[in-house]
Amino acid sequence: MKQDDLAELQPKGEREGYSLWRLSMQRFRRHKLALVGLVLMAAITFLAISGPGLRPFRSDKPDYKKLFKPPDWAHWFGTDELGRDLFVRVMEGGRVSLLVGVAGASSSAFLGVLIGSVSALAPAKVDSLIMRFTDVMMAIPTIPLLMIAALFFGGGILNIVLILALFGWMGTARLVRGNILSLREMDYIQVAQMMGASPWRVIWHHFIPNTMSTIVVSTTFRVAGAIIYESSLSYLGLGIQPPTPSWGNLLQRSMSYMFGTAFGGVPWWLVFFPGLFILLTALAVNFIGDGLRDAFDPKMVLRG
Amino acid sequence: MGKPATELPERVRKGKGMLRSYVTRRLLEIIPVLMLLTVLLFTLIELAPGDPLLLMFGNNPNATPEEMATLSKYYGLDQPVPVRYVKWLSKVLRGDFGSSRAYHMPVMSIVKQKIPQTVLLTTLALILSILVALPIGVYSALKPYSIGDYVQTFLVYLGRSMPGFWFGLMTIIIFAVKLRWLPAGGMTGMEDVRGWGAFVDGLKHLTLPLAVLTFLQVTGWVRYIRSSMLDTINADYVRTARAKGLKERTVIYKHALRNALIPVITLVALDMPGLLGGTVIVETVFSWPGMGRLLYDAIMNKDVNLAMACLLLLGLLTVSGSLLADIAYAVVDPRVRYGQGK
Numbered sequence: 320m321k322q323d324d325l326a327e328l329q330p331k332g333e334r335e336g337y338s339l340w341r342l343s344m345q346r347f348r349r350h351k352l353a354l355v356g357l358v359l360m361a362a363i364t365f366l367a368i369s370g371p372g373l374r375p376f377r378s379d380k381p382d383y384k385k386l387f388k389p390p391d392w393a394h395w396f397g398t399d400e401l402g403r404d405l406f407v408r409v410m411e412g413g414r415v416s417l418l419v420g421v422a423g424a425s426s427s428a429f430l431g432v433l434i435g436s437v438s439a440l441a442p443a444k445v446d447s448l449i450m451r452f453t454d455v456m457m458a459i460p461t462i463p464l465l466m467i468a469a470l471f472f473g474g475g476i477l478n479i480v481l482i483l484a485l486f487g488w489m490g491t492a493r494l495v496r497g498n499i500l501s502l503r504e505m506d507y508i509q510v511a512q513m514m515g516a517s518p519w520r521v522i523w524h525h526f527i528p529n530t531m532s533t534i535v536v537s538t539t540f541r542v543a544g545a546i547i548y549e550s551s552l553s554y555l556g557l558g559i560q561p562p563t564p565s566w567g568n569l570l571q572r573s574m575s576y577m578f579g580t581a582f583g584g585v586p587w588w589l590v591f592f593p594g595l596f597i598l599l600t601a602l603a604v605n606f607i608g609d610g611l612r613d614a615f616d617p618k619m620v621l622r623g
Numbered sequence: 624m625g626k627p628a629t630e631l632p633e634r635v636r637k638g639k640g641m642l643r644s645y646v647t648r649r650l651l652e653i654i655p656v657l658m659l660l661t662v663l664l665f666t667l668i669e670l671a672p673g674d675p676l677l678l679m680f681g682n683n684p685n686a687t688p689e690e691m692a693t694l695s696k697y698y699g700l701d702q703p704v705p706v707r708y709v710k711w712l713s714k715v716l717r718g719d720f721g722s723s724r725a726y727h728m729p730v731m732s733i734v735k736q737k738i739p740q741t742v743l744l745t746t747l748a749l750i751l752s753i754l755v756a757l758p759i760g761v762y763s764a765l766k767p768y769s770i771g772d773y774v775q776t777f778l779v780y781l782g783r784s785m786p787g788f789w790f791g792l793m794t795i796i797i798f799a800v801k802l803r804w805l806p807a808g809g810m811t812g813m814e815d816v817r818g819w820g821a822f823v824d825g826l827k828h829l830t831l832p833l834a835v836l837t838f839l840q841v842t843g844w845v846r847y848i849r850s851s852m853l854d855t856i857n858a859d860y861v862r863t864a865r866a867k868g869l870k871e872r873t874v875i876y877k878h879a880l881r882n883a884l885i886p887v888i889t890l891v892a893l894d895m896p897g898l899l900g901g902t903v904i905v906e907t908v909f910s911w912p913g914m915g916r917l918l919y920d921a922i923m924n925k926d927v928n929l930a931m932a933c934l935l936l937l938g939l940l941t942v943s944g945s946l947l948a949d950i951a952y953a954v955v956d957p958r959v960r961y962g963q964g965k
Contacts, residue, residue: 451655451656451659452659454656455656455659455660455663456663457896458656458660458895458896458938458941458942458945459660459663459896459934459937459938459941460896460897460899460900460903460937460938460941461896461897461900462900462901462903462904463899463900463903463915463918463933463934463937464934466903466918466919466922467667467922467930467931467934468667470922470925470930471667543783543784547784547786550786550788550789551786551787551788551904554786554788554789555788555907555919555922556923557922570788570789570792574792577792577795577796577800578800578807585796585800585801587796587801590789590792590793590796591793593789594786594789594792594793597786597789598781598784598785598786598789601783601784601785601786602780602781602784604784605780605783605784606780
């Protein structure tokens, strides 16, 4: 086949000579939902970082003249049981929730990559032992396990990240192990080994780059999971402890007023807004994750 | 073997034997899983920072060091870890999880009362989810890129990103607090009703938790049903069925759907932990008197024995649910029993 024929086989808009990453990013940019997710995520991050500065209220300053005010032009999300501005509190809670989400996802991914690659490269007996253990870990419902772990370890940002890592590595480990096992049979890896490449060279130059896309995609999805798990734990009173606000523990506090307050009326905004931000963040992350997955998939050819 | 066995053709008889040995094998495979689960639980107790005694009795200011030492001896905490594990395990195997700190009763007698409620809620949610997810998945596979398919995609994204407890809270605010259509929680009302009234009352209490759980499950499954159905629709045997001149209905329901269901069963088996995890959250939000709510209360009371028993039984429920689904898989797909599958 001549060079020109090969060029014609390339999907439109994807010129040859680009690396897999570059091609993937090109495809990602054409994924509409992924871009929506990216913009949404950027907006939420921006609000979480600078949001409290946008309003003239302090998250920890009670105002007893303004208890349970519904959303209006001054207090966009209303006020809580101490008259504190909910918008400012939700934004500050976002800092913690986003931090725990990203840190929890990346540390569980790190642990997963470590365990997965050790399992794939270890002798068969060790490998099957590790995989059995992984199966068991996956067979236990996550939420109850996290609840018990949080009871023993205590809540707090670092502990929650630790717990999310300790009980969230299984999916990544399996993916990485499977990937390396199939890569090991590839001709070019065997050639590299035959040519005398050291195991570290094979791991560093072949296994890791070829597994990277899988890791990136699964870690992205994991961010959504981590945020939801953190908020569930905090909602149950086992996660981030007040006065540090997080989306989960803002919801926990609102529980007491769900059936109405002494002033009459149901302060629905106390429940609605923190949860809405969890939902929007998870939605954005899932959009981005889907976009990345499609972008890294060489079989996918996007139209237009 | 009795009379019927001789009437069955050779292949079917062999298949039944294979099924039995398959089920036996899967049952035996559960044992190491449960053993590992107990090791994990025990390690968790051991690894926990802080003295378990302090966790149990720490808020008693009158306890002297001598008394703590006596208690430590009483609970066997002065012995080495493996010895304690074996002792703990042999008790657990006999159904003895020790005594509950909050209820002052054997843990098992409390847990026993809560199992049926959790099984009821989970089973109903499972059945309802399949009944709802199947038609939606099949529809969007038959009409991909239609409006209905896009609505489905949107709902799936929503369900995947929705924190279950928040969804539960919002339904409580809307349907129980604002509209007052349904009760906000619990399993039965205050009034003493019998017969038909009790049934309606139970149904009312069941509606919200069941709806939330079902929504979360359905949005998790629809995508898989859709892609599984898309795969089978394009399979050779479906084209053959069409080429034979069969009616479209027969092709879809008898040939495509039946085969598309096989991977869905695996999905249900794999999703068992997710379903039970969801049940725990939903039970907590709606004060449903099951294992999940019990676990939450136990954790709030720092009732370690009770919490451990709940977690172990939830694990057992998960594993048995997965096992049932696996057996169903072997029943519908002969390839599995003949050892061609996993």
